[in-house]
Amino acid sequence: MTADSVGGVWTFALQLASELGRRGVEVTLLVMGGKPSADQAAEAGALKNVSLLGTDFRLEWMSEPEADLQLSGELLLELEAEQRPDIVHLNGYGHAALPFSAPVLVTAHSDVSSWWHACRRTPLPVEWSLYEERVRAGVEAADMVVAPTAAYFREFGSHHGAPRAHRIIANGRDPAAFAGAAKRAMALGAGRLWDEAKNIGTLRKAAEGISWPILIAGETTSPDGSTLATPANVVCLGRLPSQDIAARMAEAAVFASPARYEPFGLAILEAALSGCALVLGDIPTLRELWDDAALFVDPDDADALRDTMEALLFDPERAELLGQSARRRARRYSAARMVEAYLDLYRTLAEARPHRFRPTLPLRASA
Structure with a gap:
């Protein structure tokens, strides 16, 4: 399995690997985009089924990645030849076009083209043409593409074409890692202050x-x-x-994410599991996941965001009821459900090429 050390892909990969370990699946995790931090390395080290390989190889959306993509691709092929995994699970795109022997599954978490469309609302500049070619080639080559929401899959496909097969599998988190506490009259947001997708700028304006x-x-x-x-x-x-x-989420009455672009939103799920009332950007992916369990605002309307947060903070009983609704909805997106869906998909893909694998060995995933 591949992952990167920044943002939600790391969280997704570690959660999935942890759940796979409980079911006897070994995972080799190749991390690109920067070596894992000490905290991340310790988190992965606690998983006995995970072999962690951290690298500084550039990711495909980074500046001038060509040489690193070549090297990381060679490393992936060497790892596959050495370990003979049953599945190659990529959390990126371009490497799916490599000549792997095992079936290749790609999970689409995000992409520059749909990000640009949502955040900049202009055509993607020509300097991104090689990136788009790599993504399209990976999508065409992959045996299966998974997306965490149907809305994001549609948007992704409009930019990169239809894969040969796909499934929608919602991301998941372990509810045991999140617990509500006595709520305080405060709102919490999560994201880099300059992040156009998370839209923390509108949250800053709304706070005034x-x-x-x-x-x-x-x-x-x-x-x-x-x-x-x-x-x-x-x-x-x-x-x-x-x-x-998680500790901050446990005590926050409200979690605000006025996102312009969010293919899934693991932080939102974590806040819901913590019993926070959700105030979210009104975009198709978040409507798909949280309709009737959150309040929605136009991502560009700081006044509406301010009014909505203030109303909830002024009325703790209403905030508590909305938090309970969010927690109930969040139970649909458990790590256990996620891993069972992926295991079913792994088996389906492996059985489609039974001559390539040794059936006497336990299922292994090189991810």
């Missing part, structure tokens, strides 16, 4: 004039070294370890 504290977990310094001003009632927590974010 609210009487309650607004906490934001995420990096505060942009890649160019600049920082953004925030209202006095906004507390920037910086990048937090997963257990610290």
Whole structure:
């Protein structure tokens, strides 16, 4: 299995690998985009079924990735030849076009083309043409493409074409890792302050004039070294370890994510499992997942976001009821359900090429 060390793909891969381990599946996890942090390495090290390989290879959406994509592709083929996995599970696109022997499953988490359409609302610049060619080639070559929501799959396909086969499998988290506590009259958001997709800028604007504290977990310094001003009632927590974010979610009455682009939203799921009332951007993917279990606002309407958050913080009973509704919905998106869906898919793909595998061995995934 492949993963990167930044953002939700890491969380997805570790959660899936953990659940696979409980079912006797071994996972080799090749991480690109930067070596895992000490916390991440410790998290992976606690999983006895996971062999972690961390690299600094650039990801396909990064600047000038061609040489690194060549090297990481060679490494993937060497690993497959050495370990003979039953499945190659890629959490990226271009490597799916490599001549693997095992069936190749691609999980589509995000892509530049749909991100640009949602956030910039202009055609993707020509300098991204090679990226789009790599993604399309991977989609055409993959035996199966999985997306976490039907809405995102449709958007993804409109940019990169239809795969030969696909399934919708919602991401999942272990409910045991998240527990509600006595709620405080405060709202929590998560994302880098400059992130156009998470749209934390609108949350910062909406915080102006609210009487309650607004906490934001995420990096505060942009890649160019600049920082953004925030209202006095906004507390920037910086990048937090997963257990610290869970602790903040446990006590926050409201979780706000006015996203312009969110193919799934693991932080939203975690907040729901923690009993937070959800205030979300009104986009198709989040409607698909949380309709009737959250309040929705136009991602560009800071006034509507402010009014919605303030109304919930002023009325804790209503916030509690909405948090209970979110928690009930979140139970649909459990890690156990996710792994059972992936295991079924792994078996289906492996059985389609039974001559390539040794049936006497336990199922193994090279991911």
